[in-house]
Amino acid sequence: MKNAQPHTIYLKDYQAPDYLIDRTELLFDLKPNATLVTSRLLVRRNPDAVKDDEAGLPALWLDGIDLELLSIAVDGALLPAQRFREEAGGLSLTVDKPEFLLEIQTRIAPESNTSLEGLYLSNGMYCTQCEAEGFRKITFYPDRPDVMSVFTTTIVAPATYPVLLSNGNKVDSGTTEDGRLRVTWEDPFAKPSYLFALVAGDLQYVEDTFTTCSGRNVKLQLFTEARNIGKCAHAMTSLKRSMRWDEEVYGREYDLDIFMIVAVDHFNMGAMENKGLNIFNSACVLASPETATDTAFQRIEAIVAHEYFHNWSGNRVTCRDWFQLSLKEGFTVFRDAEFSADMNSRAVKRIEDVTLLRTAQFAEDAGPMSHPVRPDSYMEISNFYTLTIYEKGAEVVRMIHTILGAEAFRRGSDLYFERHDGCAVTCEDFVVAMEDANNADLKQFRRWYDQAGTPVLDVQDEYDAENATYTLTFHQHTPATPGQEEKLPLHIPVAVGLLGANGDALALDESDSKEKVFHLTEATQSFTLHGINERPLPSLLRGFSAPVKLRFDYSNTQLLFLMQHDTDAFNRWDACQRLALRTLEQLQTQYRAGDVLESPTALIDGFSAVLGHTELDPALVAKMLTLPSAQEMAEQGSEIDAEAIVAAREFVRSTIAGALKSRFLTRYHALDERKAYQPTAEDIAQRSLKNTCLAYLCNTGDEDALTLAQAQFERGENMTDVSAALAALVEYGAEGVAEERLASFYQQWQHDTQVVESWFGMQSSSASFGSLGRVRQLLSHPAFELKNPNKVRAVIGGFAMRNFKQFHREDGSGYEFLADQVIALDGLNPQIASRLVTPLTRWKKYRAREAEQIQGALKRIADSGELSPDLYEVVSKSLT
Numbered sequence: 105m106k107n108a109q110p111h112t113i114y115l116k117d118y119q120a121p122d123y124l125i126d127r128t129e130l131l132f133d134l135k136p137n138a139t140l141v142t143s144r145l146l147v148r149r150n151p152d153a154v155k156d157d158e159a160g161l162p163a164l165w166l167d168g169i170d171l172e173l174l175s176i177a178v179d180g181a182l183l184p185a186q187r188f189r190e191e192a193g194g195l196s197l198t199v200d201k202p203e204f205l206l207e208i209q210t211r212i213a214p215e216s217n218t219s220l221e222g223l224y225l226s227n228g229m230y231c232t233q234c235e236a237e238g239f240r241k242i243t244f245y246p247d248r249p250d251v252m253s254v255f256t257t258t259i260v261a262p263a264t265y266p267v268l269l270s271n272g273n274k275v276d277s278g279t280t281e282d283g284r285l286r287v288t289w290e291d292p293f294a295k296p297s298y299l300f301a302l303v304a305g306d307l308q309y310v311e312d313t314f315t316t317c318s319g320r321n322v323k324l325q326l327f328t329e330a331r332n333i334g335k336c337a338h339a340m341t342s343l344k345r346s347m348r349w350d351e352e353v354y355g356r357e358y359d360l361d362i363f364m365i366v367a368v369d370h371f372n373m374g375a376m377e378n379k380g381l382n383i384f385n386s387a388c389v390l391a392s393p394e395t396a397t398d399t400a401f402q403r404i405e406a407i408v409a410h411e412y413f414h415n416w417s418g419n420r421v422t423c424r425d426w427f428q429l430s431l432k433e434g435f436t437v438f439r440d441a442e443f444s445a446d447m448n449s450r451a452v453k454r455i456e457d458v459t460l461l462r463t464a465q466f467a468e469d470a471g472p473m474s475h476p477v478r479p480d481s482y483m484e485i486s487n488f489y490t491l492t493i494y495e496k497g498a499e500v501v502r503m504i505h506t507i508l509g510a511e512a513f514r515r516g517s518d519l520y521f522e523r524h525d526g527c528a529v530t531c532e533d534f535v536v537a538m539e540d541a542n543n544a545d546l547k548q549f550r551r552w553y554d555q556a557g558t559p560v561l562d563v564q565d566e567y568d569a570e571n572a573t574y575t576l577t578f579h580q581h582t583p584a585t586p587g588q589e590e591k592l593p594l595h596i597p598v599a600v601g602l603l604g605a606n607g608d609a610l611a612l613d614e615s616d617s618k619e620k621v622f623h624l625t626e627a628t629q630s631f632t633l634h635g636i637n638e639r640p641l642p643s644l645l646r647g648f649s650a651p652v653k654l655r656f657d658y659s660n661t662q663l664l665f666l667m668q669h670d671t672d673a674f675n676r677w678d679a680c681q682r683l684a685l686r687t688l689e690q691l692q693t694q695y696r697a698g699d700v701l702e703s704p705t706a707l708i709d710g711f712s713a714v715l716g717h718t719e720l721d722p723a724l725v726a727k728m729l730t731l732p733s734a735q736e737m738a739e740q741g742s743e744i745d746a747e748a749i750v751a752a753r754e755f756v757r758s759t760i761a762g763a764l765k766s767r768f769l770t771r772y773h774a775l776d777e778r779k780a781y782q783p784t785a786e787d788i789a790q791r792s793l794k795n796t797c798l799a800y801l802c803n804t805g806d807e808d809a810l811t812l813a814q815a816q817f818e819r820g821e822n823m824t825d826v827s828a829a830l831a832a833l834v835e836y837g838a839e840g841v842a843e844e845r846l847a848s849f850y851q852q853w854q855h856d857t858q859v860v861e862s863w864f865g866m867q868s869s870s871a872s873f874g875s876l877g878r879v880r881q882l883l884s885h886p887a888f889e890l891k892n893p894n895k896v897r898a899v900i901g902g903f904a905m906r907n908f909k910q911f912h913r914e915d916g917s918g919y920e921f922l923a924d925q926v927i928a929l930d931g932l933n934p935q936i937a938s939r940l941v942t943p944l945t946r947w948k949k950y951r952a953r954e955a956e957q958i959q960g961a962l963k964r965i966a967d968s969g970e971l972s973p974d975l976y977e978v979v980s981k982s983l984t
């Protein structure tokens with residue numbers, strides 16, 4: 105059974121399923137190259153299907169890919185050959201009964217499944233990945249989320265696989281006559297096939313318990329290979345915190361008696377929320393202070409929470425079809441972001457999320473794959489697990505939260521869960537629940553779901569001293585995107601505060617409030633505030649209250665003032681970013697004109713003031729001192745000149761490093777305390793500023809600074825400090841020194857997969873060290889595996905997505921290299937190939953020379969033979 109030819113699927117064509125599956129019983133007899141899968145399905149005609157009774161009962165369609173069909177029986181009798189037909193992508197059956205028991209036996213080969221979708225092997229352990237459409241690689245089934253069924257799963261495997269897991273509760277276990285192990289799991293909650301999971305291996309686990317708000321005890325287990333058993337504690341703590349938080353903030357209690365997490369090394373994404381049996385990419389769950397950085401600790405906390413939260417937002421209430429993907433993803437990302445904000449620094453979490461949005465989601469919105477939060481068509485759904493669905497989708501939910509207020513939002517989510525529990529629903533159902541619970545009107549707001557592109561918000565202000573009024577005029581405009589020429593005005597909530605000349609927050613009305621949310625609904629709209637007795641400085645779009653590009657003509661002095669005085673921490677940082685971006689833009693212009701680059705004095709003043717601000721959260725200071733990435737600079741401008749971007753950024757960094765060296769040094773020493781590692785917000789903040797200072801210090805190239813890094817590296821206190829020191833040495837130290845440190849580091853950590861992955865990434869993403877030649881060497885390093893997505897992302901992704909300088913070398917060799925890798929990967933793992941090609945998709949925004957080179961590389965991929973549907977969709981859309 106092969107894949108169907110790539111074709112476009114439309115939301116408008118959605119039809120309810122013809123048949124439902126009330127019960128699903130699966131039997132797996134596991135063998136690496138010949139696993140037998142027997143399914144018993146209770147099939148029933150869907151009373152809600154679109155009916156054409158004249159024609160009799162419709163055929164039953166079952167999806168299936170790469171399956172060997174062995175037998176089909178209906179109500180105990182073999183189905184005659186003329187009653188079924190194998191077609192591209194599945195199986196069509198004519199049964200002519202409204203209800204029947206269907207038994208199908210298929211054979212699959214997990215060992216040769218490199219797509220990491222369906223049932224596959226990772227380091228000798230069996231695991232599954234079914235979202236979105238992987239279940240069809242396991243057995244013939246109506247593999248769509250609106251078919252929900254109660255699953256019972258029996259696994260039979262040799263005794264060398266002592267741990268056999270599936271969803272729900274273990275209800276039976278034993279041994280077969282020939283001495284193999286047999287376990288049966290039953291999941292009482294009806295679920296779509298994409299939430300099915302199976303794991304079999306020689307695994308160890310750590311265990312804990314959680315008592316829910318109603319007093320039930322839930323067993324928590326985290327499974328890994330024996331060598332990683334010491335890296336589970338942080339994920340377990342994070343899980344318990346998430347369970348408590350969801351009870352307290354959303355009133356959601358866990359429903360089964362057991363919750364399991366399994367770590368696997370080969371995984372396409374971060375993790376997967378399978379009912380009661382979450383499967384995680386090892387890098388997103390395993391951590392210890394010696395091996396993982398603060399960033400990894402925080403990522404783990406967020407992802408564990410995200411998957412756990414899906415138990416309600418995704419599993420209990422699921423999606424009707426994949427066009428509704430953001431229903432579960434946008435909502436769940438919003439939930440995990442609020443959780444992380446509550447556990448750590450709220451402002452810093454917001455800054456990180458907005459940076460990702462501005463860098464990558466805005467770029468997606470402006471590129472050939474641009475799509476709305478609820479797309480209306482796709483070729484391959486795997487290509488739509490995007491920043492738009494996840495991050496912009498979360499922003500849309502956040503705006504509903506802002507518009508309605510926290511309490512009303514909670515009433516809405518309560519109603520949503522109550523009304524739709526056990527159902528497969530739509531984004532529209534979510535919005536209606538929010539409205540119904542609050543008598544609210546979100547009619548115009550809905551446009552956020554179907555309009556693609558990033559809105560631009562131009563703002564002007566006017567102060568009338570005589571009448572003491574202050575007027576803000578907003579003009580919104582969303583640029584055209586593929587397939588959407590005309591855009592309508594959106595409902596945009598804009599949170600605003602005003603600063604007086606002495607830096608105080610001004611009262612905005614009689615009730616003395618210092619912040620207001622303006623509801624923009626028209627293309628152009630003005631708001632006037634009264635009783636404003638001095639010309640204020642506006643702090644606009646506080647907390648990034650809407651995912652838009654805001655333009656206001658601030659002077660450098662005004663930005664420096666906001667950096668010092670704004671009470672909104674996010675906007676303080678944003679003022680700093682605006683100043684940096686503007687400075688970098690001017691320098692790019694100077695560079696292109698061949699002028700002498702001007703010293704960035706305003707920015708140096710700003711950074712100097714920020715560095716001296718010892719009461720500010722050090723994590724916020726670290727964020728303020730971090731220049732926008734080259735990728736973000738590229739997103740900002742109208743035409744990308746890679747060389748000018750790199751030159752401007754390097755110039756600003758080294759000028760700042762030189763000018764503020766003694767300040768960085770003072771701050772570094774003050775923060776460099778010897779204490780036991782803890783991943784608390786406070787300690788993480790301290791380390792992040794310390795290491796930001798260290799990087800600037802090393803950027804001077806001065807021997808004393810590099811010696812400092814060397815000492816920090818050698819102390820080896822925790823991976824955060826060690827890897828920050830190593831990264832600084834690699835980036836700014838002499839080549840020989842970098843090579844030597846990298847080698848000794850590898851020597852020490854070669855047994856640890858997660859550390860080796862970051863060791864790869866550090867080299868390939870280094871502007872000074874990660875040349876194409878070096879990256880090629882890494883590809884032939886014994887620890888590199890093309891079949892392991894984490895290693896591919898570290899080496900190839902690190903180079904193409906995080907090493908702007910080397911990737912965009914003027915001879916175009918970076919593009920050709922990426923094209924070669926994408927072609928090679930497409931045969932192994934289409935999802936990874938299609939994600940990796942992203943940097944080539946935006947060729948139209950580059951200067952003519954690069955544009956031509958990138959387009960050439962894309963064309964070469966297109967002409968390289970038969971592409972997977974995944975890669976075909978991205979490449980063909982990028983070339984039109």
Ligand code: PHE
Pocket residue numbers: 233235236372373374375376377410411433489
């Ligand atoms: N649903 C997963 C999540 O967001 C992501 C995922 C999608 C994982 C597809 C695997 C495959 O949590």
Ligand code: ZN
Pocket residue numbers: 410414432433436
């Ligand atoms: Zn998710």
